[in-house]
Amino acid sequence: MLTYQFDWSVVTSGKYFEWLVSGFMVTLKLSVVGIILAFIVGLLIAVMRMSHFRPVRWFALAYLEFFRNTPLLVQIFFWYFGSYKILPQAVNDWLNSTNFEFAAAVIALTIYTSAFIAEDIRSGVLSIPKEQMEAARSAGFSYLRSMQYIILPQAVRITVPPLVNQFLNLAKNSSLAMTIGVMELTYQARQVESYTFKGFEAFTAATIVYLVLSTSITALVHLYDKRVLNPSRAV
Amino acid sequence: MDAIFNFQVITDNFTYFMIGRFPHGPLGGLGLTIYLAVVSCILSFFGGLVLGLLSLVRNPFISYPVNLFINAVRGLPLLMVIFWMYFLLPALMGRTVPESQTVIMGLTLFTSAYMSQIVRAGIEGIPPGQTEAAISTGLKHWQVMLYIVLPQGLRNMIPSFVNQFVSLIKDTSLAFIVGVSELTHVATQVNNRTMAYPTEIFIFIAVLYFFLCYAFTSLSRWLEQRLAWRKAI
Amino acid sequence: MKKLATLALAMVLAGVLGKAALAAPPADTLAEVKKKGVLVAGVKDSLPPFGYIDEKSRTIVGYDIDFINAIAKKLGVKAELKPVTSASRMPQLQEGNIDIIAATMTKNPERAKQIDFSHTYFFTGQKFITKKGAVRSLKDLEGKKIGTAKGSTSEQNVKKAIPSSTVLSFDDYPQAFLALQQGKVAAVTTDEAILAGILAKAPNKAQFEIPNLQISDEPYGLGMRKGDKNFVDFVNKTILEMEKSGEAKKIFEKWFGPTTQFHLQRNFKITADK
Numbered sequence: 001m002l003t004y005q006f007d008w009s010v011v012t013s014g015k016y017f018e019w020l021v022s023g024f025m026v027t028l029k030l031s032v033v034g035i036i037l038a039f040i041v042g043l044l045i046a047v048m049r050m051s052h053f054r055p056v057r058w059f060a061l062a063y064l065e066f067f068r069n070t071p072l073l074v075q076i077f078f079w080y081f082g083s084y085k086i087l088p089q090a091v092n093d094w095l096n097s098t099n100f101e102f103a104a105a106v107i108a109l110t111i112y113t114s115a116f117i118a119e120d121i122r123s124g125v126l127s128i129p130k131e132q133m134e135a136a137r138s139a140g141f142s143y144l145r146s147m148q149y150i151i152l153p154q155a156v157r158i159t160v161p162p163l164v165n166q167f168l169n170l171a172k173n174s175s176l177a178m179t180i181g182v183m184e185l186t187y188q189a190r191q192v193e194s195y196t197f198k199g200f201e202a203f204t205a206a207t208i209v210y211l212v213l214s215t216s217i218t219a220l221v222h223l224y225d226k227r228v229l230n231p232s233r234a235v
Numbered sequence: 236m237d238a239i240f241n242f243q244v245i246t247d248n249f250t251y252f253m254i255g256r257f258p259h260g261p262l263g264g265l266g267l268t269i270y271l272a273v274v275s276c277i278l279s280f281f282g283g284l285v286l287g288l289l290s291l292v293r294n295p296f297i298s299y300p301v302n303l304f305i306n307a308v309r310g311l312p313l314l315m316v317i318f319w320m321y322f323l324l325p326a327l328m329g330r331t332v333p334e335s336q337t338v339i340m341g342l343t344l345f346t347s348a349y350m351s352q353i354v355r356a357g358i359e360g361i362p363p364g365q366t367e368a369a370i371s372t373g374l375k376h377w378q379v380m381l382y383i384v385l386p387q388g389l390r391n392m393i394p395s396f397v398n399q400f401v402s403l404i405k406d407t408s409l410a411f412i413v414g415v416s417e418l419t420h421v422a423t424q425v426n427n428r429t430m431a432y433p434t435e436i437f438i439f440i441a442v443l444y445f446f447l448c449y450a451f452t453s454l455s456r457w458l459e460q461r462l463a464w465r466k467a468i
Numbered sequence: 469m470k471k472l473a474t475l476a477l478a479m480v481l482a483g484v485l486g487k488a489a490l491a492a493p494p495a496d497t498l499a500e501v502k503k504k505g506v507l508v509a510g511v512k513d514s515l516p517p518f519g520y521i522d523e524k525s526r527t528i529v530g531y532d533i534d535f536i537n538a539i540a541k542k543l544g545v546k547a548e549l550k551p552v553t554s555a556s557r558m559p560q561l562q563e564g565n566i567d568i569i570a571a572t573m574t575k576n577p578e579r580a581k582q583i584d585f586s587h588t589y590f591f592t593g594q595k596f597i598t599k600k601g602a603v604r605s606l607k608d609l610e611g612k613k614i615g616t617a618k619g620s621t622s623e624q625n626v627k628k629a630i631p632s633s634t635v636l637s638f639d640d641y642p643q644a645f646l647a648l649q650q651g652k653v654a655a656v657t658t659d660e661a662i663l664a665g666i667l668a669k670a671p672n673k674a675q676f677e678i679p680n681l682q683i684s685d686e687p688y689g690l691g692m693r694k695g696d697k698n699f700v701d702f703v704n705k706t707i708l709e710m711e712k713s714g715e716a717k718k719i720f721e722k723w724f725g726p727t728t729q730f731h732l733q734r735n736f737k738i739t740a741d742k
Contacts, residue, residue, distance in 0.1 A: 065449060068452075069444070069445045069448035071404075071408035072408075073409060074437060074440055075441070077419075077423070078441060081433035081647075084433070084434065085240070085434040093651065101636065101652075168310075172310075172311065173312065174312075175314045175315065176409070178314075179411075179639060180638075181636040181638055186312065186315065186318075190555065191618075191637075194619035197558075199559070203318055203322065207311060210311050210315060211310045211311065214309075214310030251523075251526055256528075259527055260549075321559070330564075331563055331564040333565065334565070414553055423643070424513060424521060426642075426646070427640060427643060428514060428521065428523070429671070430646055431671040431672075
């Protein structure tokens with residue numbers, strides 16, 4: 001008969017605790033860097049998607065559809081292992097001298113998430129009445145300037161809750177970076193398991209960290225929803 | 236210099252990409268990917284329906300824990316859910332569980348939590364006037380749900396369900412990590428064996444996934460338009 | 469409040485795990501396997517020549533697999549092969565998903581606390597694969613990235629041998645070798661026989677070498693559940709007989725001998741431990 005001895009001290013102190021903490025920091029770093037870049041790229045793609053110039057619009061559409069409809073894991077493998085043949089040798093050498101595991105994970109997460117963010121921003125823009133654009137144009141703003149000063153600031157405000165959701169998705173998706181050796185939280189939990197055979201404890205610790213992260217951020221969105229978007233309902 | 240890309244590796248291993256070791260061994264490759272996605276989708280439809288209905292029950296002793304559970308699952312990475320299944324299933328079932336079933340259960344649990352939100356939104360989207368009218372004709376609460384609200388709600392949910400199916404197809408790639416030989420796993424196997432064509436192999440499977448997912452994404456959009464049009468008249 | 473409740477849920481989850489101990493795999497695998505008529509073995513599926521998919525037949529073949537087939541034959545049952553990774557093989561065995569591990573597994577005291585090992589059926593040592601001429605001594609690897617596989621002894625050994633190195637762990641060795649080819653790591657480390665297998669299959673093998681730097685001995689054993697005495701005895705008896713009849717040597721020659729790409733010397737014999 002197998003009996004399992006619980007030993008929570010494995011994950012609450014000492015070397016393995018430090019591993020988990022450093023894993024959490026990497027997860028956080030991946031998520032924050034990823035969401036900032038994904039937001040910038042997503043905004044760009046969203047604007048391109050609404051452009052009146054067809055090739056630009058088509059490029060944005062192809063980008064959206066392709067990256068939304070392929071698994072993130074495959075994209076991670078592609079950027080890490082597959083990009084080698086496409087890039088010039090000098091670029092490869094430079095990338096390899098850096099922390100390329102982390103960079104490849106950030107690239108994959110950024111591109112994947114930006115495709116979703118672009119759609120969120122676009123629906124935010126579409127929810128702004130058309131008349132505003134017409135008014136801005138007749139006031140002498142160019143298309144891009146009207147976007148920049150009139151439409152986007154409002155759209156982004158509406159888009160904040162879905163954006164925060166994308167941030168959460170990104171934080172959760174960053175666990176896939178473990179497959180290319182990025183030592184984030186899930187990777188470290190697995191390391192602790194394989195060194196100590198205390199898998200239950202290690203995964204429980206990681207689970208609690210993920211849950212605390214996602215519940216606290218979800219709570220912030222609710223607050224934003226109440227205070228900023230629907231201030232009349234604020235208590 | 237030769238061409239940069241050499242897609243020979245794809246044609247040489249094409250059967251393996253499609254069906255894995257089948258028929259001499261278990262099904263693998265794209266075949267297993269589709270199998271995993273379809274089975275998990277059917278199961279999570281029912282899982283989502285049950286969780287969604289329970290989360291709307293007026294008794295807080297039922298709805299509160301159910302909502303808590305749904306939120307907890309939604310707060311975790313799918314990878315974590317699969318690892319938990321790995322540990323929990325044998326304990327709960329009292330017997331050993333093959334990896335493919337572990338993955339199906341992980342995907343099902345994870346997707347059910349998301350499907351429950353769709354079910355919830357679908358039900359809440361039916362005007363309450365209908366429920367009131369039905370109740371005044373003498374129907375019981377569960378009858379109203381079963382005969383009046385659900386049939387309409389479900390129809391509106393179809394496009395979202397199809398979208399979840401697309402997510403499922405993409406999510407099956409995580410089965411790779413616990414050693415289930417679906418498409419991504421098979422691709423890394425071939426990649427490991429040949430060790431020279433990662434670009435070709437990953438582009439090939441990305442395109443394969445893309446066609447599969449894009450077909451269903453388009454279906455979902457078409458359904459959405461059709462349903463909207465029906466409602467309009 | 470919500471956060472607290474979520475925490476509580478996690479605790480409940482952990483409580484359920486306490487019952488994990490109840491999932492008991494068969495105590496007497498020998499009897500169970502005979503009853504089922506199948507021996508389920510955890511093997512590697514992309515690690516030539518120990519266990520890999522043959523391109524033509526699309527089945528798993530290799531040194532480890534031949535041992536499993538011999539044991540299954542002796543038992544009079546069918547062998548079923550299940551691919552495992554270095555990280556998944558022990559949990560798989562303990563949960564009863566497989567009956568035996570034949571997956572290039574090094575015997576060491578920590579693992580022996582969790583599972584029982586057969587006598588050593590293969591013997592090798594941990595070395596490195598590097599770009600030709602890049603590494604003369606362990607000093608050349610200080611501060612460099614070194615690739616290996618998750619959950620392996622190689623990972624733990626190299627951290628001890630070269631503490632200043634960064635160890636990058638992949639899901640399996642060939643992936644680590646791919647990283648070496650692309651210059652992402654300075655070396656790949658694991659057991660010499662595995663390295664030789666990878667190198668032999670590599671498309672541009674002339675650029676790589678295995679310098680004569682050994683950091684540990686690696687005796688491989690077949691893994692079985694702890695305390696499963698009948699089964700362990702049976703397996704030990706079988707592989708000793710295979711040594712005596714010359715079958716074990718024949719399997720070695722088939723996968724590593726002069727007719728293969730590896731040309732390894734068989735510097736061990738299967739004998740009873742201690």
